[in-house]
Each structure stands twice: as C-alpha cells, then as structure tokens.
Amino acid sequence: MAELKTILDGLNSSSPDIDTMEKQVERARELIQVCRETLTKTDRAVQAVFEEMQPCNN
Amino acid sequence: MESLGLFQLLQTLREELEESFPDEYWVRAEISELKGNASGHRYLELVEKDKDGEALLARTKAVIWAGTWRGLSADFLLQTGSPLSVGQQVLVCVQVNFHPLYGLSLVINDIDPSYTLGDWARRRQDILQRLKAEGVIDLNKELPFPALPQRIAVISSPQAAGYEDFMKHLSASPYAFYTCLFPAMVQGDQAEPSILAALDRIVKRIEAFDVVVLIRGGGSSTDLSCFDSYPLASALAQFPLPVVSGIGHERDKSVVDEVACVALKTPTATADYLISCLDARWNELVSAAEELRRRSLTCLQQQHYLLDTFHLKFCHAWENLLQTQRHRLDLWERDVEARSPREQLKKGFSITTCRGKLIRKVTEVKPGDELETRLYDGTIVSMVK
Numbered sequence: 001m002a003e004l005k006t007i008l009d010g011l012n013s014s015s016p017d018i019d020t021m022e023k024q025v026e027r028a029r030e031l032i033q034v035c036r037e038t039l040t041k042t043d044r045a046v047q048a049v050f051e052e053m054q055p056c057n058n
Numbered sequence: 059m060e061s062l063g064l065f066q067l068l069q070t071l072r073e074e075l076e077e078s079f080p081d082e083y084w085v086r087a088e089i090s091e092l093k094g095n096a097s098g099h100r101y102l103e104l105v106e107k108d109k110d111g112e113a114l115l116a117r118t119k120a121v122i123w124a125g126t127w128r129g130l131s132a133d134f135l136l137q138t139g140s141p142l143s144v145g146q147q148v149l150v151c152v153q154v155n156f157h158p159l160y161g162l163s164l165v166i167n168d169i170d171p172s173y174t175l176g177d178w179a180r181r182r183q184d185i186l187q188r189l190k191a192e193g194v195i196d197l198n199k200e201l202p203f204p205a206l207p208q209r210i211a212v213i214s215s216p217q218a219a220g221y222e223d224f225m226k227h228l229s230a231s232p233y234a235f236y237t238c239l240f241p242a243m244v245q246g247d248q249a250e251p252s253i254l255a256a257l258d259r260i261v262k263r264i265e266a267f268d269v270v271v272l273i274r275g276g277g278s279s280t281d282l283s284c285f286d287s288y289p290l291a292s293a294l295a296q297f298p299l300p301v302v303s304g305i306g307h308e309r310d311k312s313v314v315d316e317v318a319c320v321a322l323k324t325p326t327a328t329a330d331y332l333i334s335c336l337d338a339r340w341n342e343l344v345s346a347a348e349e350l351r352r353r354s355l356t357c358l359q360q361q362h363y364l365l366d367t368f369h370l371k372f373c374h375a376w377e378n379l380l381q382t383q384r385h386r387l388d389l390w391e392r393d394v395e396a397r398s399p400r401e402q403l404k405k406g407f408s409i410t411t412c413r414g415k416l417i418r419k420v421t422e423v424k425p426g427d428e429l430e431t432r433l434y435d436g437t438i439v440s441m442v443k
Contacts (some may be wrong), residue, residue: 008390011397018399018409018432028394035387040382046376053369 004031059318068158068227079154082167089146090117098124102152104164120152120164130169133388137171145247149173178283185313198319201300204268205339210237211260211299212269215244215252219307220273220325227329233336238267244274244305249284257293267299269332272314273325274305285312294318304328352374358437403434 007028011021062070067206091103100122106115122130134142142148189195210228214221216239216436223355228235240256243249253272260270272294284290284306291313294301300319304327305312315321395401409432410417417423423442431438 004390008393013396021397021399024268025394025398025400027388032387032391032394039387043376043380045266050369050373053365 001031001035004035005026007031065158068156072156072158075154075156082151082153084149084170085152085164086147086149086173087116089142089144089148092142092144098127100124100127102166104148118162118164120150120166122166124435126167130166134169134174135170138174142169146174147177178286182286182313185236185286185291186316188288189291189295189313189317192292194292195317196295198295198301198317199298201298203300203319203335205335206235207269207300207302207335208235209266209268210235210332211263211270212237212239212273213242213244213256213260213270214239214273214325216241217242218274220304224271224273224304224329226324228332231329231333231336233333233340235332238263244272245284247284250287250290253290254293257297261298264298269319270297270299270301271328271332272301272303272305272318273328285314287313291317302328302331335355400434403432406434408433 007024010024011028085104087104087106089102090103090105093101095101098253102120102122103117104120105117107113108115127337131142134140138147138360149170150166152164152166153169155163155165157163186195212221212224214224221239225237240259242252242256257270260267294314295317301317302320302322303315303318304322304325305314306324311321320331322331403409411430411432412423412427415422417429423429425442427440427442429440431440
C-alpha cells in the first residue's frame with residue numbers, strides 16, 4: 001500500500017520519461033491486484049473465524 | 059416412796075394421750091424413711107425441718123396399715139404421677155397412737171396428694187427464682203443452635219425404650235447422625251448425680267459434639283421430680299453446648315425443661331426436631347442450588363446476547379472496512395489508469411519532446427528544432443519551421 005501510495009504521488013508530479021511512467025503504472029496495477037487478492041484472502045479468513053464462532057450463538 | 063411400774067406409767071400416758079387427742083389430725087411432714095414388711099404394712103419416719111431445711115425440729119414414727127396402703131398408694135401415684143417416697147413433703151391425716159411396748163406412733167389413714175403436688179410446684183418455683191436471680195436461667199437458651207446438629211451426646215438409660223425409639227428414628231432419616239451414649243439413671247434418687255457425672259464426661263470431649271440430648275426412656279413411671287433439681291438445672295443451664303430435653307411429661311414442665319435450649323415431650327419428638335433442623339438446611343441448599351442455576355442461566359444468556367451483538371458489530375465493521383479498502387483500491391486504480399501515458403496516447407493525445415525535453419509551450423521551441431512526437435503506435439520526427 002505504501003509503495004502504491006508513493007507511485008501514485010510520483011505519477012501526480014509529472015515525469016518526462018514516459019517509459020518510466022508506464023513502468024510505474026504497470027507496477028501500480030500489479031500492486032492493486034496484490035492488494036485485492038490480499039483483501040479477498042483476509043476476508044475469507046475472517047469469514048472462517050465467524051463460522052467458527054457460530055456454535056456459541058443460541 | 060411411792061413408785062409406779064413402767065407399764066403403769068406408760069399405760070397412764072397412753073390413756074392421757076388418747077383422751078387429749080381423740081380425733082384425726084392433718085399433719086404436714088416430710089417422709090424421711092419408708093419401709094414395708096411382708097404383711098404389706100408400711101413403716102415410716104416423718105420429720106419436720108427448720109426453714110432452711112437443715113436442722114430437724116421434730117421426728118416420729120408412723121405406720122400405714124396394709125389395708126389403707128393399697129388404696130392410698132394407688133391414689134397417690136395416680137394423682138401425682140409418682141409413688142409415695144422418701145424426701146416428699148406430705149399432708150397426712152393421722153391418729154395419735156401410743157403403745158407401752160412400741161412407743162409413740164402416728165397411724166396414717168389418709169394422704170392429700172394435692173399438697174405434695176403443691177409442694178413440688180413451690181419447689182420448682184423456688185429453683186426457677188434462684189436460677190433467675192443468679193442470671194443463669196436463660197444461658198443455655200441463648201446459645202446459638204448449631205446449623206447442623208449431627209454430633210449428638212445422648213444422656214439416657216441404655217436399656218430405655220425411649221433411647222431405642224430415638225436411635226431408630228434418627229437412623230430412619232436420610233441424614234448421617236453421630237451419636238454417643240453417656241449412660242445415666244434418668245429416674246429416681248440417683249438421676250441427679252448420675253446425669254451430672256454424664257455431663258462431666260461430655261465436657262471432656264466437648265469438641266466432638268454439637269448438642270446434648272437428655273432423653274428419658276418410656277415406661278410406666280411418670281415421676282419427673284428428679285428433674286426438678288437445682289444442681290441439675292443449674293449445670294444444664296450453664297452447659298456450653300445447647301441441651302435438648304426429651305424427658306416426657308404429662309403434667310407441667312420440669313425445671314430441666316425450663317432451662318434447656320429446646321424442650322420436647324418425647325425422645326421421638328427430639329429425634330424429629332434434630333431431623334427437621336437438617337431438613338431446613340437441606341431445603342436451603344436445594345433453593346440455593348436452584349437460585350444458582352437460575353442466575354447462571356441468566357448470566358450466560360446475557361453473555362450470549364452480548365457476544366451475538368459483538369459478533370454482528372464486528373461483521374458490520376469488517377464489511378465496512380473491506381468495502382472502504384476496495385473502494386480505495388478502485389479509486390487508485392482509476393487514478394493509475396488515468397495517469398497511464400499509453401492510455402492517454404490511445405485516446406489521441408501525443409507527447410512532444412525536443413532533445414529529450416518535454417515541450418509544454420510553443421515558446422520552448424524555435425524554428426529548426428527537431429521534435430519527436432510520440433503517438434499510441436509510434437513516433438513522428440518533425441522539424442519546426
């Protein structure tokens with residue numbers, strides 16, 4: 001997330017090097033994908049914990 | 059010198075006496091001796107003591123003929139609950155009799171049992187007054203009665219049916235009782251010293267007991283006069299353990315009953331009382347257990363409810379967090395895509411550089427400069443005119 005933030009900040013201050021920018025955009029895409037996957041995995045883990053908690057409920 | 063034969067003298071005395079005391083007389087006295095013989099006659103010694111009951115003021119022989127005795131003794135027993143015996147104060151109807159051979163003797167023709175009963179009542183009253191004056195009368199009653207009176211020092215006659223009843227009753231209950239018998243006479247002259255001795259033996263093992271039970275066996279005798287004793291009542295009143303009396307009485311309470319922590323009518327009633335104490339504790343336990351169950355359930359339900367609430371809150375919080383993060387990622391993605399140079403070029407925009415420097419303004423180039431214009435699919439090189 002921190003890297004993504006840095007890249008976004010970098011993209012906002014214009015850079016002349018289009019190729020560098022393009023690389024950064026690619027990296028940002030990757031990172032966003034990783035973040036999405038992490039979120040999904042975490043959500044699954046949390047849902048599993050909720051499932052385990054279920055028997056306590058009346 | 060004129061003289062008389064002894065017989066003549068005594069015969070004259072007899073005639074004088076019979077002349078002076080021709081009737082029957084009601085006389086108050088204490089029986090100090092009472093003996094019978096084979097023919098059924100009863101020979102007594104009657105005395106009168108001074109106010110303190112110590113010095114003898116008068117003493118004489120008396121007799122109850124067998125024929126009189128049969129009716130009198132039965133009537134006396136019926137009315138007082140006690141046989142005529144030594145130590146009793148009696149009101150007797152007598153005829154003065156003098157015999158030259160046997161001397162002075164009173165022939166008892168009747169006895170008034172109500173006088174003896176009255177005397178007992180007075181004696182009981184005196185003892186109670188004395189115990190009250192000494193401040194001991196309520197001491198045993200003021201002892202806290204044990205919550206679980208299970209260790210019982212029993213004072214009784216081991217052969218008594220009442221003792222057996224007591225034990226049977228206790229063992230039929232669902233509770234465990236530990237009893238220890240301290241044998242004692244519980245009627246007659248020996249009752250007082252033998253019960254006092256039993257109390258002494260109990261004191262030596264006082265830690266082993268919760269209560270003292272004084273029970274009298276069943277049987278024919280209803281004589282309770284031995285329980286109207288000052289030394290006995292005083293010892294029981296001041297005894298360090300609560301005393302439960304079950305000595306049985308058909309008439310008024312004895313002094314022992316008055317000072318005992320709890321006075322009951324029979325050994326069976328005494329056992330019932332002890333069992334009822336444990337019943338009460340048992341019921342308290344049952345209610346306490348029920349209360350504990352009820353409160354635990356309520357508490358558990360409350361905790362479950364709280365957990366459910368937390369669970370829901372946590373679920374919502376997590377959903378919110380997830381959504382926020384996803385939303386942020388969407389925004390960033392959009393941001394990134396918006397900033398992708400390739401995407402810009404795709405839309406038709408181009409980027410112009412001159413000697414590697416990005417050109418933003420017209421003034422940054424001059425005629426003759428070679429410009430590189432980057433498009434989506436390639437680069438155009440051109441010259442400024």
